[in-house]
Amino acid sequence: MRLTTRVTGALLLFCFTSILYAQAPEKPNAAELKQALNKLEVLGSVMYLAAHPDDENTRLIAYMANEKMLRTAYLAMTRGDGGQNLVGTEIRELLGIIRTQELLAARRTDGGEQFFTRANDFGYSKDPDETFEIWEGEDVLSDVVWNIRRFRPDVIITRFDTTRDDSGRMHGHHTASAILAQRAFDIAADPKVFPEQLKYVKPWQPKGLYWNTYNFGGRFTSSHEDQPGYFAIDLNQYNPLLGKSYDEISALSRSQHKSQGFGSTGRRGNIPEYLRHWKGDLPKNDVFENIDQTWARVEGGKEIGELIKNANENFDIQNPSASVAELLVIREKISALKDEYWREVKGAEVDGIIKGALGLYVELIASDYSAVNGQTLNIYGEAINRSDANVELETISFNGYDVVLKPYQPLKNNERFDVTADLVLTENKISQPYWLEKEASLGMYTVENQLMRGLPENSPTIEATFNFKIEGKPYSFSVPVVHKTNDRVDGEVYRPFVITPPVFVNTQQSVLIFPDKETKQIDVTVIAGKDDVSGKVSLSLPAGWKVSPESLDYSIAKKGGEFRAEFQVLPPAGASEGFAKAQVTYEGKTYNKGLKIIDYGYIPTQTIFPESQAKIVKLDLKRKGQFVGYIMGSGDAVPEALEQIGYNVTLLDPENITTESIADYDAVIIGVRAYNTIDRMRVIQPELMDYVKEGGTLIAQYNTSMSNQPQIGPYPFSISRDRITKEEAEVRILAPDHPIIDGPNKVTSKDFEGWVQERGLYFPNQWDDRYTAVLSANDPGESPKNGGLLVTKYGEGYFVYSGYSWFRELPAGVPGAFRIFTNMISLGQDKPNSTSLKSVENK
Structure with a gap:
């Protein structure tokens, strides 16, 4: 059956909950559903905290998320913008985008979640004082507190110490991350500190703060389990549901850091890790021994815990959908909880289990990977129930748009229901990574929206909510609109759908040096973001510089088509430097964004719109030799x-x-x-x-x-x-x-x-x-x-x-x-x- 409609609307507003946006719909198997049920029984959380992508201990994250069944996060101070790039030529902000996606891939592998601060990786720093000076320390501290209050970890674990290592060396970012953890631990529960955050979150006091000691190259010897305050964990158990040890999972996770060349091989057998107590309650034997991780920790939770335990015991790995009726009752009970945090967290978990148990597959595909405001976006998709449960698709609403589809369609076992829709796009921002929307300082990205701070990436450009009745009970979830193609080699390939400007302009040179008084050519490429664009392209230069011609007319018939322009630039007589800024006009508006697509296959394709400019430098220069x-x-x-x-x-x-x-x-x-x-x-x-x-x-x-x-x-x-x-x-x-x-x-x-x-x-x-x-x-x-x-x-x-x-x-x-x-x-x-x-x- 097929249903078609046409709607108009506004930009989807983003909620602040942390979601990792894998593009392809999840299709958990029965063992993974059993693992998720085990996790549903546990109410606890742990936050790992360090400075950069690849600083995290993926083995410990895998263990906490999959053995201890805790909600587990990695809070990285930076996106790794100042690192090296093994897979390509991208540096700085573009490398930060790659490393962000590598972290998200790592978390999808080891079961953790990913968060950030606004701190910019400005390169190697010798000491934390310099780091805090450049990072604008109180702002970064605010972000750490914000992430703690939002995530509400019972325990925080740092990768690094607050002092130099035995050789006297330190990386200022590393040390600063540990200092920030200690300071944030002390103040996150104080409502007088960063009170502007309390509009969205509540004060929160973690129970304990620990340092994950290590032994790299003979430094920071970790074997101190016989000393007070040190806790040894054997965390390389084998998980039969996942078919791997935690170090094997860790190796797969760490191998996602491909731009850093961190491919790893998993190990089997006992591998100890050590935690050193820093702050909070000092347990005797186990870091979590004094922390209630059962449903009894929330008001009204004891009954829910019993229901989940029964559902878990009754789970039929040959017929997961047989548990749906019990899970729907659990879902109702969770939705009635007064505790907003656990209501959100466990509500999302049980929704995912229900969806997986039904074999419920839903996706929405955009006909192209990008579109421009004012265009009509063609969307098609499907919904299919692969179980004998009674499932009815009632409505489909595009978030931020009017409700458009009301099929009220029963979904019989393994019978696909097709959906098509045409959306007229209006008032959408272009899909620029949110931390790159405004100019950054050396040490900090500019993010004015408090709810966006800390999130790993933008929310999907367009989402739709599917509203069902399952066994007569209401059930809904949202899916992103994505683009999908079939590659002859790779098969099914997903790509995020993005909103773009109608026209882009790229300068082909990033830096142009003028060693003498001769002119040089700046090459500019105009790229169409839609069919039938025309206007003028020009360069603006600093005072004293001259350009010829002043502008050129362009006309491009097809989306993706290009117009190449050549401008001759004459430098001033004396030394000078500045920027040549390219711009294009279209339908009375001026556009100055370029187009950069990062496509390495192992991460979702990323589309970025950098400022279109080239640095121009006139040198007072003499040289010998040729x-x-x-x-x-x-x-x-x-x-x-x-x-x-x-x-x-x-x-x-x-x-x-x-x-x-x-x-x-x-x-x-x-x-x-x-x-x-x-x-x-x-x-x-x-x-x-x-x-x-x-x-x-x-x-x-x-x-x-x-x-x-x-x-x-x-x-x-x-x-x-x-x-x-x-x-x-x-x-x-x-x-x-x-x-x-x-x-x-x-x-x-x-x-x-x-x-x-x-x-x-x-x-x-x-x-x-x-x-x-x-x-x-x-x-x-x-x-x-x-x-x-x-x-x-x-x-x-x-x-x-x-x-x-x-x-x-x-x-x-x-x-x-x-x-x-x-x-x-x-x-x-x-x-x-x-x-x-x-x-x-x-x-």
Whole structure:
């Protein structure tokens, strides 16, 4: 049977309860339903708390959620925006989106839930004081308290301690997360603290706060079970309903962190974990021994507990629907509870069990993955009952829209009921991740809506509520409208449905460097978000910059079609920097959002609308030399940055490097971590040294310290873990007459302004006297670090080792970084460029 309707309406409003939005409808098997019934009997919750994605102990989360049957959450301070990316090129906010989805995939695997604060992962921090300064500490504390009050954990467990480890090291984010946990534990029950939250939640006092001690690389030895306040847990039991041990589940969960390269292999057998008591009631033997986790903890719950116990004992794994009548009675009792929290939590659990026991499958599919306000969205779907229970579909309402479907249709066993609907979309916001809607600060995302804070992602763009009668009793649940296709390789593929602008505009360059007075081209692509769009595309520039043409007319017939525009940009005479902002007009309105789609297959496809702009930098720059060879290490964008200022850069294959093959390059640059990631660097090291000896300039960027570190330069130096995390830390010039400082670009303190994320890392702390230390810097309160830029004359050439973060500063368009790096390349480049040009071109 099929039912069709047409409606108009407004944007679905989002409720604050935490839901993890897997796109495909859940289809639990009988063993999973039995596991869910076991969990329905338990009323308890635990929150794990740390700093980043992948900090969480997935084994402990899997154990708490599936063995202890507790509602289990991981509260991450950040979305991991400052990390590395193994699967692609996305960094910063885009990487944060990937890592958010990896966390959600991990929680779907280990049974936990996921929450966040607004804190921005700004990169490595040496101490919590710096972290709190950048994170705007009271705001992050407010978010931790908010998550505690909303989730109401009986116990909080931290991953990290509040002090340095045995080696004296710490990551400020890690330590700050533990400090925040302690502070929030003390104040979450105080109604005078953050009272604005009490409009939505109540004060809450957890019973205990614990530190999950660990033993990583010999640090934080955990075996203290014989000491007061330490509790040992053997948490690698085998769960026969799930068919795995908890470490096997943990490995699957941890392997979701693919952008970090955290694939894991599960283990079997006893694996202890240790919890150290910090605050709250001190139990004797078990962390939860003084916490009532039965239905007796809520008023009116004792009877419900008995009903659930009976339903669980009577559950027929061959016929789950036989339990539906009992479950409906339990559902009625739960819905009458005065305790709003457990009414919501356990009501959602029993609804899921009923749906699974019926084999009730419901989905709604949008005809396209995106649409624009004003368009009509075609939706089709199905509802099917796969049991002998009496099920009647009464109404289907699209949340935020008028009720549109009233089928009053009995759903007989295994007979599909088809649904179609046309929705006219009006007044919807575009589907931008909520924390990216407004400009962020260095340390915090801007989220004004209190109810959105902490949630892992947006609610579905459009949801529909299906209202049933089951055995004569009312029952309802909501499903998201999604897009679904069939892939020839992967089969059924789901994708979130999104609302987009009618037209996008992308700048193809993110940073454009102007080393001289010549014009450069900025490429702009206009993309249609719907059929038949036309208007004008233009660039707005800072004062003193000029663009030609001022605008171009565009017209695109089909959705997804593109119009490519080319603008010639003329820089001012003097040094200048700013942004070239692209914009398009359509039907009297101006749009300035780009389109970025993240599609790696292992997470739901993500659609983001970044600001459409390119950083433009006019440099006061002189250089010597023309041809540069580049040995790529772990990966960076330095070659592209150097090409922007006029160098001809050739990527060199380490397999083919000989002294003769690189002899005519003006400079050879070794990319970041090359000695850590390329085994052959040891083999070609003599060839590189001969190149220097015969007059070449060799520049090696940072490598991490290694126990079997090869000698990177012609003379020995030792790489330490010294780093300077404050990008504004003062840099002092130690060798003002050295060519790296004196020319061709005269380096001053101004060249160290505007750096991003950090000064540098893994500086040498010991070196041969034949090296010259050119620069000195340090974070506040620390001793000077003089090993960040070492240079020596060797034979006829120069060798340079630098731990300063050129791999960050050059792609970010930092003017001073280009001037200093150009001076490094220019060392010894007094011979005419024509000689180098001829020989390299011949190669």
